[in-house]
Amino acid sequence: MSGTILVGARERRVRTGGIELCVAELGEPGRPTVVLVHGYPDSKEVWSEVAERLASRFHVVLYDVRGHGRSEAPVPLRGGFTLEKLTDDFLAVVDAVSPDRPVHLVGHDWGSVQGWEFATVRRTEGRIASFTSMSGPSLDHFGHWIKQRMSRPTPRRAAQLLGQGARSWYVYMLHTPVLPELAWRGPLGKRWPRLLERGEKLPAGGGYPTASLPEDAAHGAWLYRDNVRARLRRPRADAFAHVPVQLITPTGDAFLSERLYDDLERWAPQLVRRTLPARHWIPRTRPDQLASWITEFVTATEDPGPAPASTGTGKYADRFGGQLVLVTGAASGIGRATAFAFAEAGARVVAVDRDAAGAARTAEMARLIGAPQAWGACVDVSDEQAMEKLAAQVAAEYGVVDVLVNNAGIGLSGSFLDTTSEDWKKVLDVNLWGVIHGCRIFGRQMAERGQGGHIVNTASAAAYLPSKTLPAYSTSKAAVLMLSECLRAELASKSIGVSAICPGIVNTNITATARFAGVDEAEEKRRQERSSRLYGLRNFPPEKVAEAIVEAVVHNRAVVPVTPEAKGARWISRFAPGALRALAKLEPRL
Template sequence: MRRRWRADLRGPADRRQASSGGTVKVRSGEVELAVRVRGTDGPTVVLVHGYPDTHTVWDRVTALLEKDFRVVTYDVRGMGESTPPSTEDGYRLEHLAQDLFTVIDEVSPDAPVHVVGHDWGSIQAWEAVTTPGARIATFTSISGPCLDHMAHWSRKGLSIARLRQLARSWYIGAFHLPVLAPLFWRLYLGPRWGGVLRRLEGVRAEPAPTITRDAVRGISLYRANIRPVMRSPRHRLAPMPVQVIQPTRDRYIRTEPLDLERWVPTLRRRRIAAGHWAPLSHPAPLARMISEFIADSTPPRELVVITGGGSGIGRATAVAFARTGARVVVSDVDFAAAEETADMVDGHAYEVDVRAEEAVRAWARQVADEHGVPDVVVNNAGIGHSGSFLSTSTEQWQRVLDVNLWGVVHGCRAFGELMVERGEGGHIVNLSSAAAYLPSKILSAYATSKAAVFMLSDCLRAELAPHAIGVSAICPGLVNTNITATTTFSGVSAEEQSRKQERASRIYARRGFGPEGVAAEIVRAVRRNRPVVPVTAEAKAARLASRVTPGLLRTFAKLDLG
């Protein structure tokens, strides 16, 4: 019977069986596992579910993967249609890993498979992939760490990250209560599980009819494994490529702090803007990530897009990100300058006028088609203007706002939509200025444009937070770039404007703060997800004064500094 099952799985008969949702029982030790196969003759992907789910948690992902892959799901021991072990000890990780090996041997006896695990499905899959000789080509882990890796990390002493994880794991202690935990599931949580998922996760899914029974049985997963592993963690190395997907709204587990690079030579970390039950709520992004990883397990390089990248802060930012290993795309109205920057960083250059919404949207689509959706967007393009309010013409106001404000709006919208649709988070950096909170009677148009960018960034940060997209407003002070040589002045002759430009350039040059310093702060802002970043001492002092003594700044604004 076992050989016929293997032959059926490899032949056309299996495809008919799979498409009809047929289930075959496979024996693993003392239990029988209910196994299902769907899809094509492509690479085999085995999906392992978590607690308190059954194989049905993968149905939405399977429907997307089966077009290109042979997709295998099974109910883990004691859940759904699989039988339970006779003792609590039967839920130990070594037995769960052996179950996975048994399924792999049955469905793909001659070739390695790709494994995807969620929650406890990921925890038990880690046990398998870190077992020498495992016939696993790649492993994708979602919301389920290796318990040994977690134990090693937790022994490094107290930290904010460890305390937060301890708080998230409160339920583990509750599951060790001998009578109350099963009773709570039977009388309260089990009958209401569908509603719990809707309230906590925003997921609409009908729980399996066996949810209460399965949840009570599954408590043994925690009791049989948590304390033994945490007391004596082992060294568990994963030789195959591993992809770790972290749902950004997961209430229970965070894998970012774990030093997985120590245990996984080929590691790809990715995020998804979802809660813990991402297979139910976000099947399309998950299916895409799984497919991409199977096709190419090489860790991707970060993609950074920068407007106004032909010189100054834009160019320095391109160089700074390139040094981190990122791929860089720059745009500028001066295409020759953009090309020069691109040559410096082995990047790509485009000619774009950020004032034109359709031009920015077309460019964003082109970048996505040719290079992918960016991970970081730096809206840097800007111009300078000085002059009193009454001496600044409507045309001059329009020019400043079109570049400094609308250019940022267009960039945020065009690329922000792509980031939200992708569902993997990202970061938007908007170049504001210390002028945003430092009033001056000779900077009405410029300061207004930068103050608008400052507030736009705060509003956008709140809106995009659920999508795991950070937003930073960068506020430089006096920075020695060529913006001073191109700054326009209101109500002056051409000769006087040239004189003022030269004077401003000398002042900024004497200040001695170059664009590289701003670029370094931009990289740090992205890595640390900082909302507001004053750059240079005067920008930081003005930021403090704007919050503590705003009246003093208003007095300072009256001085004639022109």
Template sequence: MKNRTVTSDGVRLAVYEHGDPSKPTVLLVHGYPDTHLMWQDVVTRLVEDFHVVSYDTRGAGKTGKPSTLESYRLEHLANDLMAVADAVSPDQPVHVVAHDWGSIQAWEAVTEPANADRIASYTSISGPCLDHVAHWMRRPGLKVARQLLHSWYIGFFHLPVLPTLAWRLWLGRNWGQVMSLADGVPRRPGHPAPTITKDGINGMSLYRANFRPVMRKPRERRTTVPVQVIHPERDRYVTAPLTENLQKWAPKLWRRTIPASHWVALTHPDVVARMASEFIRHVDGAPATRSLRRAEVGRHRPPFTDKLVVITGGGSGIGRATALAFAKQGAEVVVCDINHDTAAETAALAGAKAHAYQVNVADEGAVAKFAADVAAAHGIPDVVVNNAGIGHAGALMDATTEEWQRVLDVNLWGVIHGCKSFGELMIAGGEGGHIVNVASAAAYLPSKVLGVYSTSKAAVFMLSDCLRAELASAGIGVSTICPGIVNTNIAGTTTFSGVTAAEQARKQEASTRAYRRRNFPPERVAAEIVRAVRQRRAIVPVTAEAKAARVLSRLSPTALRGLAARF
């Protein structure tokens, strides 16, 4: 690391450089009450490919404190940013990545026409342009009222004496604990910075010098610089509406979300570094990643365009219909089945953006390899549909251990393997996603003749409920689909306990006829799966009998058990 001092408007700025100066320069600007140290984990992830520069802003860390309140005005902060940019990259434009108040002051620099040739791109995290906010707040409504509630601390910072005392007497020494409890920021040596009390007190001048003048008389601040806005979905201070509908001000706009809290650079440095890197590379001429393509604002496209959907058991029935439904909505589809030929048929029907794999979902290693292969060849899936399953009927007392094992290996363990292998990828990707587990109405409809099958599907039902709770904080939804009687080949392949081969064949034929008479097509189940993902629905009974059984299981489970005993 190289340290240097850059003077701007009489203030000595502490600047920190990492990496090769011949590579594209990324300029990181911290917010309040942080210092350049908040970027440490992001720096380590960017430094191999970029010349990474950070600095302590006015009054923070080792940078000097201005002598007047007016010296904290936005125009001076923007001058600081440009002074650092000119010092560390005099011949090439810089890529700015900023957070919180760093983002607010970076907007000031980015929207200054004279800087258009000096800033190649701008990634804004949790810090809107104050002028844009002021214009937005002139349209009062519930969204504005909600943002005002989230901005309560701004009013507090304008009070005399009290906020300074709060920092000196309690906040300064407890700031790390506050961040940990409120936003899940991990405690670690060196953060918060040793100067936190001073930084907290000095930084309140940012609010006092700028909010009232800008709110009273906002300017028209526009930019031609490519802008990427990253919004942490659990941000306690900047609500989503402040990051939406910015095309008027920044027509070259991308908007991405992360299921995280305000200090996302500290809690999710991998994701922040990846998003910044993808955007910078694209601005510099590289093809946009799938994630970045779907983040581009103003592109009109089908709802699942630039999304990757993985479907198990996709060689026929509900799996095939689901693959075709997602493909029709613009998705790239990956289909797996234990039979490669049928998976390939589905992929051919789904179009050029579909791929087929042969996978036995009962094999944990095979599913793990499948997930790794998909990630390497196509990227991290946005949607995973664990659909593969087999049917089994007969009395529980007639079921053999081998029959139990076979059904549970596919119907339960197959779903577990898919959830774990792909869920881990989604969590690491940091952009959320959706997992669909195909259960059955048999999950909540007890039966004397479907005991083994019902048990496997009831386990999938509860697995999905537990997984939904566990993955909510990662922004990953989980839907449980309970189809009912659907006209697929499952009836013809269902095995039966305690019968001869000839009897089993007769029962399979009779079941197939019954399912055909019911004639509920798998395409209608597929439509419900697509809708469940779009609406992030938790539990979806599909057919009339599935819906009726679901209602009865909740209103009168005793009656349902009585019916099961009689029939």
């Protein structure tokens, strides 16, 4: 990306209601038109990163809402920002940029509040093809939401009202006379860019926010004064969307509760839900994901043919749809089950394994299960150069990975004195260095992109369960656990989560391929078969581990023991470690 504001944009002035609006266009006019409407206290430049990404596929239109950026403010300000007048502005822009075809509307914050008005009033029917809403509810829907909870109160509904009331503190402030204008034209306007960088973890620079911010914010206070109280008191009863709606909800939004959208299907029958682990200003922090979802939604609306067979319909399809997930050790066991779990959620999947045929089979099945795209890759995770090459290829062909699952691992049993230095090297190369390579190479890409992500490292209950027969394996997994904890602390400021998964005894083929130090080939074969039988009798399926991995990403969990024995051992290691040390001294029966 260029890092500058709207490179190559064509500007025009559109006259409406006695004022002129500044309108910018990118992309070819003959393509479907996507109109991006900004929120408060922004100008159209908040969309610059998203707009540049969309311009290769669409005719992209952005305009400064009246009183913002380079658009004129109404005189007088009072009564000049009603939703009716904002609808007039929108229709004037649409008639100018796309007179013959309906447009695809995208709104953020107050741009979304306006968008709900545009998508539900009769006079815009036929002029809008679809609406993507983010971080801004319909004031009419909000009014009904409040009335429903006040007329039929329950403890839960009362808590929802109080919670949203606390989040809306700034709305009350903006209704006070004069003070908001003084604050924005004074210290708040000067400090706002830095407050955004800290509070929202926004990347600095890129020309956002613009120098007009203090005046934009002062004018924009009338958006609240002219609309909020009137609509919340007397919400429209006919506020039904007459177009397909895509709702993108950032789960970390400090201003809006997710509960506001609980009943939205009532008002928007053609609704697609998406969730994003981010804060309020997602046009700046998550432009890649927004551009991907907008493209997918607009394309589906333009060509409403039968849905492809491989469309994610799993529990978290709204969370992972279209995201890129890379899983190592994906040819079998936990890795394959994890690839399938993300495929069911609609993610694009890269299945990595030393077994090329196994990785290809996993990718093929992932496409059938629900992944819109899936690829297999043959890579040894212990080979740093091979991992560097993989990361560069994935970034160039598919994009930066959103979720990385470092799952590849090998087993080794045997006493410390029987374990050779070569045995140690093999285990540490895969179990530890493979994780280090993945975290360092793909984690750096996530950090440089600046749009967050998540890393999952498969450790083991052996990481905190001492054993006289697993010194090398336990050491490698304990190192993975501590590495994960350290990375979690370091990468939190970059909105990258890190989770360590500790499965326990799971029915996979790791026991069939595990090595046993200090014994001959025949004895090793016997022990492998015995271990496989024991794990088979335990019969804890890898699919449950995969489910725990997905949940860990969704809820950003730090350490996740999976099986009952892993959970029990974790508890004992923290509160009664002496008991585990005593058990470790017992002679195992092999």
